[in-house]
Amino acid sequence: MLAGVDVGSTHCKAVLCAPDGGVLARAERPTPGDPTGRTYDVRALTGAALGALADCVRHAGRRPDAIGLTGMAETGALLDAGGEPLTPALSWADPRPARYADRLRREVGAGHLHAVTGILPSAKVPLAKWLWLAAEEPGLVRRARRWAGAADLVAQALTGVVATDGTFAQRTMAWDPRAGAWHEDLLALAGLDAARMPDVRRPGEPAGRTADGVPVVVAGHDHLVGAWAAGVRGPGQAADSMGTAEAVLTVADHAPDPAAAAAQGMSYGRHADGEAWCVVAGLPSSGGLVEWFCDRFLGLADRPSAERYARFRALVAEAGDGPTGLLVEPYLAGRSAPLPDRGRRLAVHGLGAGHGLPQLARALLEGAAHQARWMADMQGELTGAAPASVTLLGGPVRLAEWTAIKAAVSPWRTRVCRAAEAPCLGAAAWAGAALGLDPTALTCPVRILSAPGDTGQAYQREHRQRFLPAVTAPRPQPTEESQP
Known part of the structure; x- marks a missing residue:
């Protein structure tokens, strides 16, 4: 029996499964963060992840033979010589x-940072966090003896060892994915060095073992691990990992041209198997658009997630099928890719007297779907081939209207991963590798969405003729008359 744990931004999830992916138990617990969303208490964070795992063990009535960990990247804490946290876990x-x-x-x-690390500088990368801490609390950084990411903290709680994998290491912006080594010059900018970074394990190599000998594997970045579990493993395959934020990634057999990828705001690095390369782009406000709409227009800020999504889905169904005629630029907090623009904001075009909340709700999903297609198209250009298929995964795939819109907007075959816990299952597969099992034996079930016909032609025409011209047009500059 294999265990997979996903240390997520809003929930910590766990599964116990057979080597082929058959789930025997599943559980989740809320991720306990502060009200600002900026930090997590380290003990509370690891407690939530281990609590979800313990819930699964109680349900199944037996312990796992290996444990795999995945979760959010960029979140982590500095530890002292005894492994105790010097900071809370600082959120991405x-x-x-x-x-x-x-x-x-x-x-x-x-450009130099991206060429060396595959990552573009942003507030979420740990290198920026370390520079901030070194300036604000230099004594704290001098006392630090380890950096540990969110999944690494859980591995430490289980084994006493701080270790990570290459996909997490890369997201620090201090790891060279070509050389497979920490970049001493970048670490030195914050007064750190490779000795204070976690040891980096190969895919399937245990970070350590529990007191009773169970191997614990840090499998890597949740978007990559989930995509890998869903069968997105070879060149030309792409994944659209949906959640509060959304990541689109395309697998390739080579790294893209760094300058071209940087211009599109896309990162690149090794896939979860440590062999293939992948190009990754993000939309920070995918499911976040739904949350924003439910808070602002439906007054559901304090209601459970299931109720919020049920109300939202009912509105979308009321709008009917096919394009709404509205065009949404889905940027609640700027656009990271393609063509990064931190000043780009949510915009709705074509709003008229005949439109109401149902049409606006559906239009938000349309805008996010157009954006995801644009990201995948650009990744196809960077890798040299258009995607042969795109696999949708993550909690929002339960919103069938959204997956149908994505299939209609896209010219390629659309696959939907039917396993809600794909990152957990991917982590479990790589845990099995520590026992000598073949991780490729585990693949999540998928279904193929039918060709969208006339509706698809209408959406694809709208993508070419309305969406792309709108989002690539220069933002209007304020005039003197509009200045306060």
Whole structure:
């Protein structure tokens, strides 16, 4: 029996499964963060992840033979010589290091950083966090003896060892994915060195073992691990990992041209297997658009997630099928890719007297679907081939209207991963590798969405003729009359 644990931004999930992916038990617990969304208490975070795992063990009535860990990248804490946290776990969503990311752009150069690490500077990367901490609390950084990401903290709680994998290491912006090594010059900017970084394990190599000998594997970044579990493993295959934020990734047999990828705001690096390469782009406000709509227009800020999505889905169904005639630029907090523009904001075009909340709700899904197709198209250009298929995965795939819109907008075959816990299952597969099992034996079930016909032609025409011209048009500059 294999265990997979996903340390997520909003929930910690766990499964116990057979080597072929058959699930015997599943559980989840809320991820306990502070009200600002900037930090997590380290003990509470690891407690939620281990609590979900314990719930599964109680339900199944037996312990796993190996444990795999995945979860959010960029979130982590500095530890002292005894392994105790010197800081809370600083969230990837914490905006406070933003000016230090700007400093990296100015003093090191975004192009150079991207060419070396595959990552573009932003407030979420740990290198910017370390620079911020070094400036604000230099004594704390001098006392630090380890950095540990969210999944690494759980591995430490299980084994006493701090270790990670290459996909998490890369998201720090201090790891060279070509050399497979920490970049000492970048670490030195914050007064750190490779000795204070977690040891980086190969795919399937245990970080350590529990007191009773169970191997614990840090499988890597949740978007990559989930995509891998869903069968997105070879060149030309792409995944659309949907959640509060959304990541689109395309697998390739080579790294893209760094300058071209940087211009599109896309990162690149090794896939979960440590062999293939992948190009990754993000939309920070995918499911976040639904949450925003439910809060602002439906007054559901304090209601359970299931109720919020049920109300939202009913509105979308009321709008009917086919394009709404509205065009949404789905940027609640800027656009990261393609053509990064931090100043780009949510915009609705074509709103008229005949439109109401149902049409606006559906139009938000349309806008996010158009954006995801645009990201996949650009990744096809960077890797040299259009995607042969795109696999949708993540909690929002339960919203059938959304997956249908994505299939209609896209010219390629659309697959839907039917396993809600794909990252957990991927982590479990790589845990099995520590026992000598073949991780490729586990693949999540998928279904193929039918060709959309006339509706698809209408959406694809709208993508070419309305969406792309709108989002690539220069933003209007304020005139003197509009100045306060």
